[in-house]
Amino acid sequence: MKTGLVVDDSRVVRTVARRLLEGWSFTVTEAQNGAEALERCTEAMPDVILLDWNMPVANGVDFLKGLRASPGGAAPKVIFCTTMNDLDHITEALSLGADEYIMKPFDADILKEKLEAVGLLEEYSA
Template sequence: MKTCLVVDDSSVVRKIARRILEELAFSVIEAEDGEQALELCTKSLPDAILLDWNMPVMDGYDFLGRLRRLPGGEGPKVVFCTTENDIDHISRALNAGANEYIMKPFDKEIVAAKFQEVGLIQALSAESA
């Protein structure tokens, strides 16, 4: 089973993401901020990371830069999931090593489509979506 780390300071967003990702057959780990997420990644790298931008302690952008410098840190597929929708934020995220970018609010279809694009899941049939 693939593992996804959900990094968001909102417990509600983490709960929604967990439900969606578990339906997509992921084992889910959670972190409230980039610092917690980095600590988890130094112990064991997940297959995927669903990452918020704006968080206390360490934001998603700083976390991503540090993740990519860890041994093996280029491995996890990182999907930013944020309310930041201007082209500057999107290009900064992708240039820093994010694999995809989705906007909040999100649903299962959006998450599944982005995870499929980066090769984390196979295409979902109409019945399972």
Template sequence: MKSCLVVDDSKVIRKVARHILEGLDFAVAEACDGQEALDACHESVPDVVLLDWNMPVMSGMEFLQALNGLNLPNRPKIVFCTTENGIAHIRAAIDAGADEYVMKPFDRDTLEGKLQLVGVA
């Protein structure tokens, strides 16, 4: 079973993502900010991280930069999931190491398509 870490400061978004991902047979863990997500990756590296951009404590971009600094045996795929839709934001995320980008609000088909694109669905 594939695993996904959902990182978002919105409990509602985490709940919606969990529902979709569990329907796609993913084991789901949650984190409410980038620091909590980084701690979770130290314990168990997921196959994919669904990552919000704007969060307190540590933003999605800060998390991604910190993750890139870790010596992980298998780096998870990163799918940014955010309301930031400017081309500069998308380019910055991809340049920083994100594998894909999905806009909020998202539905099952959109998320499943992005997961297929990064090779985890």
């Protein structure tokens, strides 16, 4: 079974993202900030990480740098899910190792499309 980690300081966003991922048969864990997320990854490296940019303690960029430098940290697909939607932020995230980028608010169709793009969901024709 595929695994996911939702990293966001908003409980509402974590809950929505968790429900979407679980609907696609992911086992999901959550973290409220980048520091907590790195701990979760040390316990078990997920297949995909949905990552917010602005969080207390450790933001998304700090987490991503730490993740990619850690053993096994190159493996997870990282999808930034954030309101930071200018070209500079998108470029920075991708240059640091993010695989995809979603603007908040996002819906099931957008998330599904990104999971398909990174190879974690098969495309189904309707």
